[in-house]
Amino acid sequence: MASLDDLFYPKSLAIVGASTSPLNFGSGFFTIAMEELGYEGKVYYINPKHVGELINGEKIIGSLDEVEGPIDVVYSCIRASLVPELVRQCVRRGDKFIIVFTSGFSELLTNEAIALENELRSIIRGSSTRIVGPNCLGPYNPSMGVGWNTGISEPILKKGNVAFASQSGGHASTLLRIAAGRAIYFTLGLSFGNQIDLNSLDALEYFAQNQDTEVIALYMEDTGSAKGSDFFKALKKITPKKPVIIWKGGQTESGARAAASHTGAMSGSFNMWRSMTKQAGSMIVRNGDEFWDAIHLLATLPKNKWRICKNLGLLIPGGGHSVEGTDAFTQFGFNVPVLTRETQDKIANILPSVNTSVKNPIDLGASGMLETVFFKTLKFMAEDPNVDLVINFQPIDWIAMGEAQFVGVGYSRYAARSYGRLVKKLEKPFIQLSPIFNFDKKTAQVFSTFIEILRQKGIPHFTSMRRLAVALSHLNEYVQFLKHDKK
Structure with missing residues (x-):
């Protein structure tokens, strides 16, 4: 059996169905x-109709058989009816992995398409x-330059600590597209589609033993060719060592029907999934925002600051925002305790003594513009025994205004680095809450710089009180599981 190392760290690739035509968007991925x-590594472009034409400076050849020796990863970008013969050829040659990008199998829910998929299994x-697949995009490894085109102008190649696997190619691409805007970066990724062979369990176990991966994120509609019992058994072994975030597709009857026509998935009861994943110590989320936010929080907050955070210290300028924040967090079961x-x-x-409040939430009024006052207040709040976590409310367009009006170019960098110096001295978690009220060109420039420095300093950022509350709830559940597991 081929090692998954050859899938994620391939020395050679072949793209079957490669074309220079702009209308052939499939191979273009x-x-x-x-x-x-x-x-x-070495890339072979295969298409008998375009022999001799150039792609990326390499000549297209007519057949895999013109390549001497096995290829690590072969991409199938041809019609579904032609795929069985390609698979036979790869088996005969000893090629290691076939990424069946091609769709038109069990997700069509027809007898003919299901039979075609079964034929691949038998071959x-x-x-x-x-x-891998069918109906998928295959492996992603930024350190190797392996992946697919997501449409963003500059591919994200920064080293991260998150590994993801997704039954949906669209969700896998979205994760890569939103990476920079949410300060999430990846070690490895996999789009596995219908999972007729390589499956979610394979990905989970491989990511678990990858030393650079600290957080595992899975979008799943079912366990594919893996037995559900085997998947949950492995999950229970892995979660005490690494957090696993699962976004389960097909949560409703209608959603399950959509999942079947998407990847041929048999989704199963969502209540059963939720029960099993919680018993195994995984976090289960309901939608993309929860998924991305939980990933960001667990991947950014240093492990030594993972703790149950029920009592929140809020630094929020303005009475209205203070009331909103207190309501938002208490509705999710958090406390905003009065400080000692x-x-x-x-x-x-x-x-x-006027236009300020010191009980919690803290409102510094105009004095909040004074750097010494601001950072001393954050320090005092973090040292309060009634507080588990400090949240600083500072809309990103306020930071952009500071850059433009008060300190000039570099203010956002200075502010983010100052927070970084502060959190080094704090034992408790610190989170930046920066909603976006006016997202103009200047704010967009400031935002990307600001959140990237925060990430480097181990400071999670959120743009919504509600989304932060949900993400913190997932963190609390996971930390509670870890404490119970140690007993």
């Missing part, structure tokens, strides 16, 4: 990506060749 991502049975008299006195001593 991969021909464009290998160039843009900087893949340095590889007993061989060393493995199939000692902490209130410390803060009151550096503030004017």
Whole structure:
């Protein structure tokens, strides 16, 4: 059986169905990506109709059989009816992995399409060749330059600590598209489609043993060719060591029907999934926002600051925002406790007595513009025994205005680095809450710089009180599981 190392770290690739035609967008997912991502291994472009034409400076050849020796990863970008013969050829040659990008199999829910998919299974049975898919995009490894074209102008190649696998190619692409805007970066990824061979369990176990991966994220509609019992058994072994975030597709009867026509998935009861995943210590989320937010929080907040955070310290300028924040977090079961008299006195001593509040939420009024007052207040709040976590409310367009009006170019960098220096001294978690009220060109420029520096400093950022509350709830559940597991 081929090692998954050959899938994620391939020395050679072949794209069958490669074409220079702009209308052939299928093969373009991969021909464009290998160039843009900087893949340095050998790439073979296969298409008997375009022999001799050039792609990325390489001549198209007519058949895999013109290549001497096995290929690590073969991409199928041809019609579904032609795929069985390609798979036979790969099995005969000893090629290691076939990425069946081609759709038109069990997701069509027709007898003919299901039979075609079963034929692929039978062809590889007993061989060393493995199939990823059908109906998928295959592996993603930024360190190797392996992946697919997501349509973004500059592919994200920064080293991360998150590994993802997705039954949906669209969701896999979205994760890569939103990476920079949410400060999430990846070690490895996999789009596995219908999972007729390589499946969610294979991905989970491989990611678990990858040393660079600290957080595992899965979008699943079912467990594919893996037994559900085997998947949950592995999940229970892995979650005490690494957090696993699962977005389960097909949560309703209608959603399950949509999943079947999407990847041929048999979704199963969502209540059963939720029960099993929670018993195994995984976080299960309901939608894309929850998925991305939980990934960001777990991937950014340093492990030594993972703790149950029920009592929140809020630094929020303005009475209206303070009331909104208190309501938002308490509705999700959090507390906004009054600070101790000692902490209130410390803060009151550096503030004017009017247009300020020192109980929690703290409102510094105009004094919040004074750097010394601002950072001393955050420090005092973090030291309060009634507080588990500090949240700083600072809309991103306020930071953009500061850049433009008060300190000039570099203010956002300075502010983010100052928070970084502060959190080094704090034992408790610190989270930046920066809603976007006016997203103009200047704010967009400031935002990307600001959140990237925060990420580097181990400071999660959120743009919504509600979404932060949901993400914190997932963190609390996971930390509670870890504590119970140790007993």
